[in-house]
Amino acid sequence: MAQRLNARDPDFPQAFAALLATKREISEDVDQAVRVIIDDVVARGDAALIDYTSRFDQLDLTPETLRISDAEIDAAETQCSRDALEALALAKARIETYHRAQRPQDAMTTDAVGVTLGWRWTAIESVGLYVPGGRASYPSSVLMNAVPAKVAGVPRIAMVVPTPRGETNPLVLAAARLAGVDEVLRIGGAQAVAALAYGTATIQPVAKIVGPGNAYVAAAKRRVFGQVGIDMIAGPSEVLILADAHANPDWVAADLLAQAEHDPVAQSILVTDSPALADAVEVAVEHQLQTLPKAEIAGASWRDFGAIILVESLVDAVPLVDRLAPEHLEIETEDAEALAAKVRNAGSIFLGSHTPEAIGDYVGGPNHVLPTARSARFSSGLGVLDFMKRTSILKCDPGALRALGPAAIALGRSEGLEGHARSVAIRLNL
């Protein structure tokens, strides 16, 4: 059973602060092992990659078989059910439409002084996409990472996915093809991250690496950052549901458990002004757990990290939401839009009773790669901008330089940078 907090209790501030401070990640100390692997891939290239894949994935490769062939992807597609392929196609189309609207505008203007200035957006030249093997190998994540990259115009996406003992997930390969992934490599772990960052004889290096992974992958991404760009390091997933007396307790319970089934350290929180709803949800969760296939995981998450917070009124809940800055925020109340408008910090918002988070996880259109662990206070979900960069552009004509030059000279001298001042003065014969 999840913990209960009541905003009326005198010790609520302390209890809420403790909830905020809960650490849900076990930080494994894998950094030293990862350093050795990366150095080895840098030094020995394909040979190191092949050795580690043999050791960690029990799979013997050659430089020629590192890449999964088109014929293998053809074969994988035939193994997928038509239902799943159609669902994937619908998801891809909706994700693409949503992200197309995120493409940024270039700007260029000439001002009154005669300065032409603005910026230009360009796609990142190549991107590596990490896809975990085994249990967490999700076709939906392939779409959520690769589709925005292609919408941004990235010319080359190289995907890596470990295939322990040669086992592949056919729907992951189908998703890769559907999303326009250019190369698929059957490697994983820190060695795959190193190969993407530094390249080998058979693998061209990329400029940025995205995608989720285990502790080794996360540590490797941190370590190659600088050599290449990386996306955020995702923590365990979380949902906060804001609900009033009108919400259906069975639906709310199902949404809390959909989050909890991801991981024993996932977190599901209900905030409500209705004691009756709180009680009913608690009962419904226990009831639904009895038949959930992943009841062990979901039960542990709910027991260890779940919470039900009773507030006096839903407006009182908004500051609590902003402090928790949830990855997913469901608002199942009568005035969901009005309440949503008051929230500053959330990765994504699901409005009303007919928008379970699972719709957004798969087919809504918005990205499901979202800021976890309170980082929605300062960061956004994955989007097209993560696969582009902006170059600023400035051009002065001689008149513009005459107009702005003296101020630049004054500031250069005030900062003790005479060379800066002279680079302007020399052009103005000053």
Add this chain to the structure above:
Amino acid sequence: MAQRLNARDPDFPQAFAALLATKREISEDVDQAVRVIIDDVVARGDAALIDYTSRFDQLDLTPETLRISDAEIDAAETQCSRDALEALALAKARIETYHRAQRPQDAMTTDAVGVTLGWRWTAIESVGLYVPGGRASYPSSVLMNAVPAKVAGVPRIAMVVPTPRGETNPLVLAAARLAGVDEVLRIGGAQAVAALAYGTATIQPVAKIVGPGNAYVAAAKRRVFGQVGIDMIAGPSEVLILADAHANPDWVAADLLAQAEHDPVAQSILVTDSPALADAVEVAVEHQLQTLPKAEIAGASWRDFGAIILVESLVDAVPLVDRLAPEHLEIETEDAEALAAKVRNAGSIFLGSHTPEAIGDYVGGPNHVLPTARSARFSSGLGVLDFMKRTSILKCDPGALRALGPAAIALGRSEGLEGHARSVAIRLNL
């Protein structure tokens, strides 16, 4: 004298690869010291902050004097020259205008299926701005960091600046006031970063920390990342000048030296198709060095990291530029715009002979906080988006859920997430 490379030489690919791989940063191992300082500030708050400031800055503070008062900023302003204040005001106005155009649009639409979806941008609730003390205490950097934050709508900017032995830079304080900084604290180093990230009894914590600093500050920012957001960790500055036979060698030399005077590990590179220009620039650099106040720094940078690269034609230079991905790219050629349009990777581009980088450093309008060390391949200069975050929004009505639900159920089951499928199915009586 800088090294010379010639694209015609048979060993050019190796020489260019070596130039690309040049490490210019001395990575000091300060991480352990920084960890101790941060832990101490978390544990003892203001008392630790006061102790470290006494030890590192030879300045004795109390909780009451941590903050620089309005009266002190008034007094500082009176110490600044009118020229400098006017130049600062011009810079602020131009930076503000440029960045206002970067404010992103919210989007919200209802599609044919009945799904309402889009996103909303909100400002980060509070930002900490680190400003170095001593030699690298630049008023222009205060504007370049604080103005975009205010344009984004950040309600609170807390600036920290160390004041060794109580010495302040009056123009830095004037810039802070001009830019709308809300609080100025006379602290620096890892202890200031820790105070901003975790808060103390007198300092409210922030959600993101930006601004340059020494190795201790950089290590502290890396360490508090996650607790708060951080901007990029900047490396030494660099310029690449692309010039043809029409360029003025004295002007080109002045621009190379303006970059080189920043730091012995700054880097200035000239790429040209004109051997005559290459020779003339080389002579002009040596000549100008004779009277440059920071000749020692600039001379060391030019000797150790400077380069002149001769290419067959300027179009051949474009792939070299993209691989170097310079922070600053000056194009002093006849067809500067056409050449600029071919470049993918550059932090900022300065077009034509009348746009020395120094104009952009101070008063052009674009930001001078730009990606260094080849990171323009995957990242952008500082801008308004760095002070905002995007929340995605999704709303299904019952009809939309009926339309999309089956696909979400199919994908949930294909990923082994039955709880996801059920959270949809329970609403559709499936």
